Amino acid sequence: MSVDRPRPLVAGNWKMNGLKSSAKVLDEIHAGYTPGLKAKVDLAVCPPATLVGPLALQAVGSRVAIGGQDCHAKESGAFTGNVSAEMLADAGATYVIVGHSERRQYHGEKDVDVCAKAVAAHRAGLTAIVCIGETREEREAGRALSVVKKQLRGSTPVDSNSQNLVVAYEPVWAIGTGLTPTSADVAEVHALIRDELKRLVGKADSARVRILYGGSVKPSNATELMAVENVNGALVGGASLVAADFLAIAGAYLE
């Protein structure tokens, strides 16, 4: 293994799912995060904002990191309903997802907004998981690479480095659909992201940034997807709600 190859990260995005009773899912993840798995892969769980504090307390000492799913660009103020990166950090989060396609689609977030949120994450000491990915129409029009490149450039703050930035490639058409790109297509996009990262974080650090694949990752396809060059883990939606499935996906790194 090359010295520079980043340690993989498997992160669960619970989206708008999870109640207090979901603590048991985290318990099950703790129980299954064996020393063998800990040696190979980092785990993070990104629950809804209401559960960030409780799950972060529950996760103390477990090496499962907790993250938010979005943050406001400002530290505080009159922004009813929003949560700042500082609040997430205060609640015990160490990651925050920004620019998820569901935020871009349903909340009209543009690259510039995503970048401002990632800046906020860095200001608060959080690692930003910056999400990018093309729609079905864009892929069919042969524009996947140019869309991903533009989103990455527009959404990544200049102060990014391999510690405070994770990139998640999530083709919109693969999210929640059971569809996944071919390994060759994933490899092509991840190679482009790696190459662009040279410009964004510098050549030396670019090899250490974790680039996750997301979109219908399941235990049944994790081994193939995680083996693709420049794939350094997964951002998992639906399958992360079931501890056994989430752990089985992470278990791809034991093979």
Ligand SMILES: O=C(CO)COP(=O)(O)O
């Ligand atoms: O959007 C996703 C993770 O952020 C992927 O969701 P699914 O794994 O449910 O397709």
